[in-house]
Amino acid sequence: MHGIPAELCFHMKTMKKTIGTIKILTVYILCGLISPLNAFSLRNCTVVTSQDDVQPKVLCYKMGFFKVPSYIPTNAMVFDISSNAFSQIKIGDFKDLSNLRYLNISNNKISWIEDGALDSLSNLTHLNLASNKLNRISNGLLYGLANLLELRLDVNDINNIEESAFINLQNLKVLNLTKNTLRRIERVMPVLAALRLEELYIGSNHFDVFNSYEISKKPLSLTRLDISNNPLTTFGLTENIFPTLNHLDLSNCGQNGSVVWNITEKSYFSSVKTLYFMDVHMSLQSVSAVLKIFKGTLNKIRLNRNVKFNMEPLLPNACSPMLRVLRLIGNGMTNLTEHMFKPCSNLTELDLGENEISHLSPTILRTFTQLKILLLQINKLTQITNTFQTLSTLEFVDLSINKIAKLDCNDFGNLTHLKVLYLYGNKISKISSCHFRDLKSLEVLKLGTNDLLRISDAFINGPHSLKKLQLSFNKLSVIETDTFRNLSQLNSLETQDNQISQIKPFAFRGLKNLRYLSLSSNKISAKTFRGSNVFSGMPNLQNLDLYSNSISFTENKLKNPPFAELKQLKIIAIHSQRRGIGNMPSNLLQGLSNLEMFSGGNMNLLHLNACTFQFSPKLWFLDLSKNALSDDNAIPAELFHPISMLTKLILSRTQLRSLNFLLDANLSRLSTLKAPGNEIDAVNKTLIQSFHNLKVLDLQKNTFTCDCNNAFFIDWAVKDNFTQVIYLNKYACSYPSTLRGMKLSDFNTESCIMNIDFICFLCSSIVVVITLLFAFSWQFLRLQVVYAYYLLLAYLYDSKKKHQQEFMYDAFISYNKQDEPWVVEKLIPELEGKQGWRLCLHHRDFEPGKPIMDNIIDGIYSSRKTICLITRNYLKSNWCSSEVQVASFRLFDEQKDVLILVFLEDIPSHQLSPYHRMRKLVKKQTYLRWPKDGEDSRVFWQKLRMALETKEVLCGL
Numbered sequence: 034m035h036g037i038p039a040e041l042c043f044h045m046k047t048m049k050k051t052i053g054t055i056k057i058l059t060v061y062i063l064c065g066l067i068s069p070l071n072a073f074s075l076r077n078c079t080v081v082t083s084q085d086d087v088q089p090k091v092l093c094y095k096m097g098f099f100k101v102p103s104y105i106p107t108n109a110m111v112f113d114i115s116s117n118a119f120s121q122i123k124i125g126d127f128k129d130l131s132n133l134r135y136l137n138i139s140n141n142k143i144s145w146i147e148d149g150a151l152d153s154l155s156n157l158t159h160l161n162l163a164s165n166k167l168n169r170i171s172n173g174l175l176y177g178l179a180n181l182l183e184l185r186l187d188v189n190d191i192n193n194i195e196e197s198a199f200i201n202l203q204n205l206k207v208l209n210l211t212k213n214t215l216r217r218i219e220r221v222m223p224v225l226a227a228l229r230l231e232e233l234y235i236g237s238n239h240f241d242v243f244n245s246y247e248i249s250k251k252p253l254s255l256t257r258l259d260i261s262n263n264p265l266t267t268f269g270l271t272e273n274i275f276p277t278l279n280h281l282d283l284s285n286c287g288q289n290g291s292v293v294w295n296i297t298e299k300s301y302f303s304s305v306k307t308l309y310f311m312d313v314h315m316s317l318q319s320v321s322a323v324l325k326i327f328k329g330t331l332n333k334i335r336l337n338r339n340v341k342f343n344m345e346p347l348l349p350n351a352c353s354p355m356l357r358v359l360r361l362i363g364n365g366m367t368n369l370t371e372h373m374f375k376p377c378s379n380l381t382e383l384d385l386g387e388n389e390i391s392h393l394s395p396t397i398l399r400t401f402t403q404l405k406i407l408l409l410q411i412n413k414l415t416q417i418t419n420t421f422q423t424l425s426t427l428e429f430v431d432l433s434i435n436k437i438a439k440l441d442c443n444d445f446g447n448l449t450h451l452k453v454l455y456l457y458g459n460k461i462s463k464i465s466s467c468h469f470r471d472l473k474s475l476e477v478l479k480l481g482t483n484d485l486l487r488i489s490d491a492f493i494n495g496p497h498s499l500k501k502l503q504l505s506f507n508k509l510s511v512i513e514t515d516t517f518r519n520l521s522q523l524n525s526l527e528t529q530d531n532q533i534s535q536i537k538p539f540a541f542r543g544l545k546n547l548r549y550l551s552l553s554s555n556k557i558s559a560k561t562f563r564g565s566n567v568f569s570g571m572p573n574l575q576n577l578d579l580y581s582n583s584i585s586f587t588e589n590k591l592k593n594p595p596f597a598e599l600k601q602l603k604i605i606a607i608h609s610q611r612r613g614i615g616n617m618p619s620n621l622l623q624g625l626s627n628l629e630m631f632s633g634g635n636m637n638l639l640h641l642n643a644c645t646f647q648f649s650p651k652l653w654f655l656d657l658s659k660n661a662l663s664d665d666n667a668i669p670a671e672l673f674h675p676i677s678m679l680t681k682l683i684l685s686r687t688q689l690r691s692l693n694f695l696l697d698a699n700l701s702r703l704s705t706l707k708a709p710g711n712e713i714d715a716v717n718k719t720l721i722q723s724f725h726n727l728k729v730l731d732l733q734k735n736t737f738t739c740d741c742n743n744a745f746f747i748d749w750a751v752k753d754n755f756t757q758v759i760y761l762n763k764y765a766c767s768y769p770s771t772l773r774g775m776k777l778s779d780f781n782t783e784s785c786i787m788n789i790d791f792i793c794f795l796c797s798s799i800v801v802v803i804t805l806l807f808a809f810s811w812q813f814l815r816l817q818v819v820y821a822y823y824l825l826l827a828y829l830y831d832s833k834k835k836h837q838q839e840f841m842y843d844a845f846i847s848y849n850k851q852d853e854p855w856v857v858e859k860l861i862p863e864l865e866g867k868q869g870w871r872l873c874l875h876h877r878d879f880e881p882g883k884p885i886m887d888n889i890i891d892g893i894y895s896s897r898k899t900i901c902l903i904t905r906n907y908l909k910s911n912w913c914s915s916e917v918q919v920a921s922f923r924l925f926d927e928q929k930d931v932l933i934l935v936f937l938e939d940i941p942s943h944q945l946s947p948y949h950r951m952r953k954l955v956k957k958q959t960y961l962r963w964p965k966d967g968e969d970s971r972v973f974w975q976k977l978r979m980a981l982e983t984k985e986v987l988c989g990l
C-alpha cells in the first residue's frame with residue numbers, strides 16, 4: 034500500500050482541475066454576459082492623446098458598430114466613428130460630449146437622425162455626415178450646433194432642406210452638399226440663412242435651372258461656389274448676389290446640350306478670380322461666350338479635360354493680361370502652334386500635363402516673359418533641345434514621365450533661376466557634369482526611374498545649391514569615391530532601389546549638410562562595409578535607410594564598425610535583410626552615440642547580444658518585430674540597461690511566449706509597448722507594476738490564459754485608467770479549452786478574489802470532516818473503507834481516462850486463480866484463437882511491480898468489456914470482488930453495457946445474498962451460463978461472441 038499517497042495526490046490534482054473548470058464555467062455562465070464597464074480601454078476604439086493636449090481623440094472607425102458606442106470619455110475633442118454600420122442617431126447617443134469639436138460619422142447607413150440628437154454638441158465646429166442615407170434636413174436636426182464652422186452632407190440622398198434648418202448656424206462657413214438629389218435651386222435657399230457661409234458645394238445634384246432670384250435677392254457672403262456636374266440648361270444671374278465670389282466651379286455642366294446664359298450685368302461676376310471650366314458639354318460658341326463673361330477678371334483658369342475642343346481658338350477668350358495660371362491638363366494636345374499662347378503672355382504658371390506633346394519648339398514658349406512654372410509631366414517628349422532657351426524666368430520645370438532618353442549639355446543652359454527640376458520616369462541612361470552645371474539655383478533634382486548606370490562624374494560641377502537629389506529606381510551598382518564632393522548643400526540623397534553593392538571609401542565625402550541618406554533595396558552586403566570610411570564625410574547625417582538589402586554577419590565583433598563616424602545619426606532602419614542578418618555583432622552600432630530610433634524587424638534575428646545598444650544611450654524607439662525571438666534568453670534583460678530612455682518598444686510577431694524578460698529591464702520610461710501576434714499567455718503582476726509610464730499596451734492576437742493566475746492582468750487591463758490596452762475587447766482566451774474564444778475582458782476576475790478565501794475555508798472544513806469520518810469508519814467499517822477507497826480511485830481514474838476512446842483490449846477477464854485451467858484450456862483458445870478477440874488476463878498482461886489495484890483499473894478501462902467468470906471461489910476472493918466493483922462503477926459511470934457475467938457453476942440466487950452487489954447485477958444484467966457436462970458448448974460461445982459484439986448500448990441503470 035506504500036504507493037497510495039502519491040497516487041492519491043495525483044488523483045486529487047485531476048479532481049481539482051475538473052472542479053476548477055466547472056467553477057470557471059459556472060462563473061462565466063453567471064457573470065459572463067455582464068461585460069465589465071470600462072472607461073479607458075475602450076471596446077473597439079483607440080484613444081489618442083498627444084503630449085501637450087489633454088483632450089483626446091477617440092477613433093472608432095471601421096469597427097462594425099451598429100450604434101454609437103456609449104462609453105466615450107467626456108473630455109473627448111475629436112470623435113471618429115466613420116465607416117461603421119449604424120442607421121440612425123437618437124437623442125442621448127452623444128450626451129456628455131459637449132467638449133467635442135470634431136465629429137466624423139461619415140460612411141455609415143444613417144437615414145434618420147432624431148431632432149435634438151445633436152443638441153448636446155454645442156461646441157462642435159466640424160461635423161461630417163458624408164456618405165450616409167439622409168434624405169432630408171429637418172428644422173430640428175442642426176438646431177443646437179451654433180458653433181459649427183464646417184458641415185459635410187455630401188454623398189447622401191438629400192432632396193429636401195426644411196425652411197429654418199440652418200437658421201441657427203450663424204457661424205457656418207463651409208457646407209458641402211455635393212452628390213445629393215436636389216432638383217430645384219430654390220431648395221438651396223434655406224442654407225443661405227447661415228449668413229456667414231463662405232463656401233458652398235452643390236455639385237453633382239440634379240439642378241437644370243440656376244436662377245439667382247430663386248435663392249436670394251440680397252448679396253450673399255459666398256466666396257466659393259461649386260455647381261459642377263449638374264445638367265444645367267439655364268444659368269441666370271439677374272441680381273448682384275455674389276459680390277464677394279472668388280472661386281467658381283462650372284465644370285461638367287450642361288450635359289443635356291446647350292446652356293442659356295442670362296447674365297444681365299457682366300460686373301456681377303467681376304470678383305471671380307478662379308474659374309474651373311473642365312470637361313464642358315457645350316458648343317464651342319457657348320464656351321467662348323461664357324469665357325468672355327469672365328475675361329479680364331480671372332487670375333486662374335482650369336480648362337482641363339476638354340478633349341472635344343481645339344484649344345487654340347479658345348485661348349483668346351480665356352486669357353487676358355490678368356491671367357496668371359492656365360491649366361490645360363488632359364486635353365489630348367499633340368502639336369502646339371507657334372502663336373497659340375500669344376494672348377496668354379503674362380502667365381506665371383502653365384500646366385500642359387497629360388497631353389500628347391512630343392515636341393516643344395522654343396518659338397512657342399518665346400511669348401512668355403514671366404513664366405515661373407512649366408508643367409509638362411506625362412507627355413511624349415523625346416528631347417528638349419533648346420526648348421527652354423528663352424525661359425530664363427523659370428523656377429520649376431516638370432518633365433517627369435516622358436520619353437526623354439538623352440540630355441544635351443545646353444538643355445538647361447540659361448535657367449539660372451530654376452529651383453526644381455523633375456526628370457523622373459524617363460529613359461535617361463547617362464548624365465554628365467555639363468548637364469546641370471549652369472543651374473546655379475537648383476535645389477531639387479529628381480532623376481528617379483531612369484536607366485542610369487553610372488553617376489561618378491555627373492555632379493562634380495555641382496549644382497552647388499542642390500538640397501535634394503533623387504536617384505532611386507535606376508541601375509547604379511557602384512558609388513565611386515568623391516561622387517558628391519561638390520554637393521555640400523545637399524540635405525537629402527535618395528539612392529534606394531538600385532543595384533548598389535559597392536560603396537568605395539569616401540564615396541560620400543563632402544556631403545557636409547546631408548541629413549537623410551537612403552540606400553534601401555539595393556544589394557548591399559557585409560562586404561560593402563568591409564573597407565573603412567564607407568560612411569565618412571557625412572558628419573551631420575541624421576537618418577539612414579539600409580533596409581531590404583543583403584547585410585548579414587557571422588562574426589561577433591566587427592573590425593571596422595561601419596557607422597563609427599556617424600556621430601549625429603538619430604535614425605537607422607536596417608530591417609528586412611533579404612537573407613537575415615545572421616548574427617548581429619555587438620559593436621555594429623559603435624559610434625552612434627546620438628541614435629534615437631532603431632528599426633531591426635524582419636531580419637531573422639534569433640537572439641541579441643546584451644551589449645548591442647551600449648553605444649546608443651539616447652535610444653527611445655526600438656522595433657524588433659518579425660524576428661524569431663522565441664528562445665528563453667533571446668532578448669537578455671541587460672540589453673535594456675544602457676538604454677533607459679526607451680519609450681517605445683515594438684515586438685510584433687516575434688514568437689515571444691512571455692514578457693518576463695522585461696522584469697529586470699528597468700523600463701520605467703516605457704510609454705508604448707506593442708507585442709501583438711505572439712504567444713504570450715499571461716502578463717506578470719510585477720512586470721505591470723514595474724512600468725511607471727506605460728500609456729499604450731498592444732497585445733492583440735496573443736494566446737491568453739483565462740484563469741485566476743492571470744486575474745491581475747485581466748483586471749488591470751480592463752480597469753486601469755493610465756494605460757490603454759488597445760483593442761482589449763478583441764483579445765480572446767486560448768486556454769482553458771472550455772473558455773476558448775471567450776473575450777478576455779469578459780472573464781470575471783472577482784470570482785478569483787472571492788474564492789481564495791472561500792476555498793481556504795472550505796478546504797480546512799473538509800479536511801476536518803474527512804479526518805473525523807475516516808477515524809470513525811476505520812474503527813467500525815474497515816472493509817467498506819477499503820472498498821470506498823478503490824471506488825474513489827476508480828472514479829478519479831475515470832475522470833482522467835474519460836475521453837480515451839481507443840481500447841487496447843476487447844475484454845478484461847476477471848477470474849479466480851482456481852479457475853485458471855478453464856481459462857487457459859477453454860476460454861483463450863476459443864476467444865483469442867477462433868473468434869479473434871484480444872483479451873486482457875492478469876496472469877499474463879498485468880504490469881509487474883505496479884500496484885495490483887492500478888493494474889485492475891488499467892485493465893478494465895483499457896478493455897471494451899469486462900467478463901467476470903463467477904464461481905463460489907470467485908465470490909469469496911477479495912480482489913475479484915473489487916474487480917466487479919470497478920467494472921460496475923464503470924458501468925454506472927459510463928452508462929455502457931460493459932459487464933458480461935459468466936457463471937461457471939450453478940449458484941442459486943439465495944447463495945448470492947451475501948454478495949449484495951453481485952446479486953443486484955445479476956438481476957439487471959443478462960448473464961451466461963456455462964453448459965453442464967455433456968451439453969453442447971457451441972450455443973454458449975455463440976452467445977458470448979454476441980455479447981462481446983454488442984456495441985455500446987445505453988442500459989439505463
Ligand SMILES: *[C@@H]1O[C@H](CO)[C@@H](O)[C@H](O)[C@H]1NC(C)=O
Nearest residue numbers: 076077095096097098099762
Ligand atoms: C468590434 O469590432 C468588430 C469588427 O472589427 C465587430 O465584429 C464587433 O462587433 C465590435 N464590437 C463591438 C462591441 O462593437
Ligand SMILES: *[C@@H]1O[C@H](CO)[C@@H](O)[C@H](O)[C@H]1NC(C)=O
Nearest residue numbers: 131132133155156157179180
Ligand atoms: C462650450 O460652449 C459653451 C458656450 O456655448 C461655453 O460656455 C463652454 O465653455 C464651452 N466648453 C468648452 C469646453 O469650451
Ligand SMILES: *[C@@H]1O[C@H](CO)[C@@H](O)[C@H](O)[C@H]1NC(C)=O
Nearest residue numbers: 163185187188209211212234
Ligand atoms: C465635398 O464633397 C465631395 C464629394 O464627396 C468631395 O469630393 C469634396 O472633397 C468635398 N469638398 C469639401 C471641401 O469638403
Ligand SMILES: *[C@@H]1O[C@H](CO)[C@@H](O)[C@H](O)[C@H]1NC(C)=O
Nearest residue numbers: 246269271293294295296297
Ligand atoms: C433674363 O432674365 C431676366 C430676369 O429674369 C428676364 O427678364 C429676361 O427675359 C431673361 N433673358 C433671357 C434672354 O432669357
